[in-house]
Amino acid sequence: MSNKNMQEYWKKNIRKVLSLLGIWFLVSYVFGILLVDQLNAVQIGGFKLGFWFAQQGSIYTFVILIWVYVRQMNKLDTEYGVNE
């Protein structure tokens, strides 16, 4: 793979990882910790929303994030011909 392609592949990789980590930060640190009191004012299905994010929602999101990453990276690998 040419040097220019390699740089491009790496840049796209970083961009994907950063956007997924943004969501990772949002659901745990923002919803589950920093804004927990504000979100707790909302009640959904027997849960205070902030509490739900801290003990359930963040974990579900984490699982989804990794699988989205797997899919996106497999696509990117194929696009740049670096898949195995």
Place this chain on the structure above:
Amino acid sequence: MDIQTWTYILVGATFALYIGIAIWSRAGSTKDFYVAGGGVSPLANGLATAADWMSAASFISMAGLISFMGYDGSVFLMGWTGGYVLLALLLAPYLRKFGKFTVPDFIGDRYYSNTARTVAVIAALFVSFTYVAGQMRGVGVVFSRFLEVDINTGVYIGMAIVFFYAVLGGMKGITYTQVAQYCVLIFAFMVPAIFISIQMTGNPIPQLGFGGSYDGMPILEKLDGLHRELGFSEYTSGTKSKIDVFFITAALMVGTAGLPHVIVRFFTTPKVSGARKSAGWALLFIAILYTTAPAVAVFARVNLIETVSEQPREELPAWVDNWERTGLLSWDDKNGDGIVQYVADAETNEFKVDRDIMVLANPEIANLPNWVVALVGAGGLAAALSTAAGLLLVISTSISHDLLKKQIAPNISDKQELMWARIAAIIAVVVAGYFGIHPPGFVASVVALAFGLAAASFFPAILLGIFTKTMNKEGAISGMVSGLLITIYYIARFKLHWIGDEATSGPDNWWFGISPEGFGTIGMMVNFVVAFAVSKFTAPVPQEVQDIVEHIRIPSGAGEASAH
């Protein structure tokens, strides 16, 4: 049949299974021993990683801890799962592409320095030994409660079993045994959880029952009400400061991503895409337990309060007597009325429960059949043994590979190295057993230390090794050393009270209000800052090392994990 008989049957059957697998998957080469020949499917590896990761603490203690901490317990839930996102996105695929056996291997090669390798080996040994002592203790506790043997005998039995499959099978034996252990432990955790969820909320899925209704209102609202009545702080609010919750969560996440026994699992898949995928499977399997645990915590808390609070002691069920005999539960009739007062105020509170018994006692509290009670014992053993085996492997590999083969005696043959790996595993089992029988007084606090140290040392060094080409050995080594030192200092000062004036080591004197458990996050930041600063003023990274970095960033051509 009684609980005792059921326990013998279930524990005996699961142990026979583990030993059978160990014999079937004996290791023939160092590669089998270290990374299971690099041929484990992502799904199997995900299962094994989940079992490796979920220790006696996750299985036995976590739900109990959350039950008593309420919202504050979220730090464990988010921290121990969120770390997998970091691991999957930032470390696992690149370390797999790098294709060596161990974490110190990566640090040593990427930073072209045996000093860096040695710092990494010491940190890996320290983290793993700390952790393994707790596991052997967990094995002892389960044995002593369910088989009514002495706690030390319990530890010996546990040692013998781990010895058998870790020494014989290495990573190959461990991986396939862990797959079986995951199945045992998740079954053992879910069955009582489902029973109790149906009992209390009518919903068979604990994650939904968690938000279900009890006594005409959402169960969480009911529990908040009970807490207010008895003077406890609201279950869904917690008492820790926001900054502390933030930093503890971060330390646990980064620490998780930096634990060598977890990282090394990703070296066993055949391809880079496999390493990514197996992190996904691992977190999925972990999440099943981690989303159930907070539900179990709430059910257990409500059940406990309703069963004991303001009830005549005489009329309490038999499980109270059973656990009172172990000393893990106690009642002291302070006002002499024969009725249990369970309240927040320490002056008038009469009832004490050890947090560790909540999961083990839960099936009895909820009056579940005897086989379920015995099943929980077998699950606890699976959790403790699988983690202990993974840690022992890291310890033996660090010694035979990172120290002996890579530094002291580079000329030994594959066969000799394998022999040394086995000898190191034997020694590690014995040392771990010793710590299990004679636990140092600070075991509970050193677990915080293990995470803090992993966060302050490995995570930044590996991350910088992959994502920058300019980080040199001087920067990485001084970063790791300063991160480690400041974290050790803070824990010695504010947690163990080994140094400094005891009078000024309380929470009021914590830096920025951060507890020792959360300080690993600061240690990590110090590591980053020092590493960058030092690398600016020292020699640049050699071209061939920059080429290694280029190489690990591209997934294709991973080949198999190898020693050279």
